Amino acid sequence: MNWSNGYQTNGTAPVIENAAGAAVGAPVPRPADQLPRLAAETTADNPWPVAMLSQKFHMAVERWPAAWICGQITEINTRRAGSAYMTLRDDFEDVAISVSGWRTFATKAAGFRQGDRVVVHGKADIWVKQTRLSFIGDDIRKIGTGGGLKEQIDELRRKLKGEGLFDADRKVPIPEFPSCIGLICAPQARAEGDVITNVNLRWPSVRFKVIHAHVQGPQCPPDIVNAIRTLDADPEVDVIIVARGGGAFEDLIGFSDESVVRATAACVTPIISAIGHEDDWTLIDLAADLRASTPTDAAKKVVPDVREQLQLIDNAVSRMRMRIGAKVDNEIRLVEGYANRPSLTRPHTMLEPHQRLIDDARRRMDIGLRRIVDDASLTVEKLHASLTALSPQSTLDRGYAVVQTDDGHVLDDPTAVHAGEPLAITLRRGRLNATVS
Template identity: 45%
Template sequence: MTSDDQRPAGRAPLPARALDTTAENPWPVRLLSQKIADYMARMSPTWVEGQVVQLNRRPGASMAFLTLRDTDADVSLPVAMYANVLAKQQVPLTEGAHVVVHATPTFWKGRGSFQMQADEIRPVGTGELLARIEHLKKVLAAEGLFDADRKKPLPFLPRVVGLVCGRESKAEHDVVVNARARWPQVRFEIREVAVQGKDAVHQVTAAIAELDALPEVEVVVVARGGGAVEDLLPFSNEALVRAAAACRTPLVSAIGHETDAPLLDLVADYRASTPTDAAKRIVPDVSEERLRLRQARQRATLAVRALLDREARGLEQVRSRPALARPASMVDAREADVERVRERGRSAFAAALLRGGADIATLRAQVRALSPAAVLERGYAVVQLADGTVLREPGQVTAGDALRVRLADGEVAAEAR
């Protein structure tokens, strides 16, 4: 027989490092297994935190086994411990418990398996869990995940409601029944998931993401009934809270009772005190809406009637005025005014004509008195030469010149001598 790192004479020695192995010169399984065991043997014991799943302890057996699962991710480790380690627990260890374990990594060469060998296990108390949640709350608040300006308004009447709830849970019944009682036409996309325990965070987170991706879903409700603080821990998990904050669809948190306050309530767009309250918030009450419509119709009818009555009274007041009651009175008054103005115009015109006639007569007398014709009428005559020149002195004519003698009533031809 040869040792793990030796070979029979004539064969190449085994490589010292894994990097130096080749297809022609590989490590045997026993050597690799030994090296892994040696490496793990050099590791120090460590404290590790997780959730207990698959607890296996047989009566009378010297060993107990469990799986320790990460609370935020789908990662787990096998843990083995002596029965007396479990016997030291004041409260019996159960599946789903949140614990810290002091353990050493071990590797079994014969079957190539890995496990943690625990020598101490401590439950994480409720006070410590609440302190961690409070610290996480401050961290998320500092990032602005709880700010009011991030919250999206809920639709008035969603066509489809996404519901994340427990399998055949009372929370599902409260949301669906109460919502359909208020608005029978509402439709639901329901995702039944684990709402407590080791799978709750992963399943709720996946359900929120799935519903958020459906375009017809207009609001998402995450609902769960009341329970102990430990039962509601998944809804204060950082991974789940961040997934809810990243949801583009308006999200309603309806976890537990009004006194319960998981971190999901703070990041949600609306926090419902109970699943029933969520049902009342996501859809309107059809009977209330019909009542409001009737009331609005009645108010509109009364308002229109009041307006018509007011306008009718205004018309009556206008019609009762003298101008509209006896429209002819306005014309009669204006007719009298026109008649008076016309009479004054006639009188003024007649007076102007009389004054003008008198002025013309005076001017006529003056013109007549100054006219040569008036002189002629008194017996005078005007002697003119043949070309019309008025004869003023005898030297203007010679014997035999033709003359024209103009009298008051005509002319006489004459000849100079």
């Protein structure tokens, strides 16, 4: 028998039907007015059907506004006329979304291929049948200025990631209390002042070794590589900060150069990247041991706050004093308890429990010995009675006699003797001699 699942989307529970259309082992459909209105009102005894939840999702997503999104096409299918399906992947994160569209959108999408970076306009949508989120596009455009450069950086990112340069196990932990910080920045740059000023405010005892370098233009990559290698070779440097203020995408491109990324990944000294602003990303951020959103953020991450550390010390000293005081008080109470014990104030009381133990033992021993003697006497009496009952003399005492032949055998059968043979008859007292007649 073939089975199929049928769902009623008008607020009733799913119904399982057989090939003939009859409900078999299915729950009774519930009217919509009997179902909870809100998700918070559902219970294990009164749940929502799956179809109802999917419809709720669909109605909620329908209220979302349209948006432009950008990404790279990793999959595209425009083989069917009037429809287009594609997968867009984020430029930096490992996140993707399904995009589909029809008519005008499909016509425009037919000119794109896998690997293109695009911007798509559309709205989010829920496919109710499988409760799956997708993006319905109505316009698509190829990214123009800078698109090719970003594609090259993205390709380099994939290449270096495949080599393991961005792996988490390559990251070196940042020292908690560095004494010397190596700083790479542009000469007279605001980033230099931000880092040094904020570090000195937080941890004044830190020393700096600053190397000025070009932070944009063709001279940027070799300057940054040389500065990283110089500071990495200096044994006094505990941590390195590469800092630059914000700028356009093209201004920060030097920090995505392959030589800079490889030098950063090969650096033995812990290195922090502080390039641009919060939303700016370069490949050095992926290779560095720690990424700071801004140069000021790097200053906050590279050293602790001296006030916070002093507060931690004060709290630790207070807890230590409290614990030592509690320990001393406990020991004093323990000594006082020992001193007030009866064993010290009245030493003879120490013998009382032992004397009671000996007295109890003597009483138990006396009772035990008496019981052993009584048991032994009773056993002797029982054995004496048994022996008496089994003795042949007991039989003679009751009037019986024992007849024996001349050779001493007890006669128990008259046919065993002949006339004239002598017999010995033992009575209770004495013995008789007789002859068989």
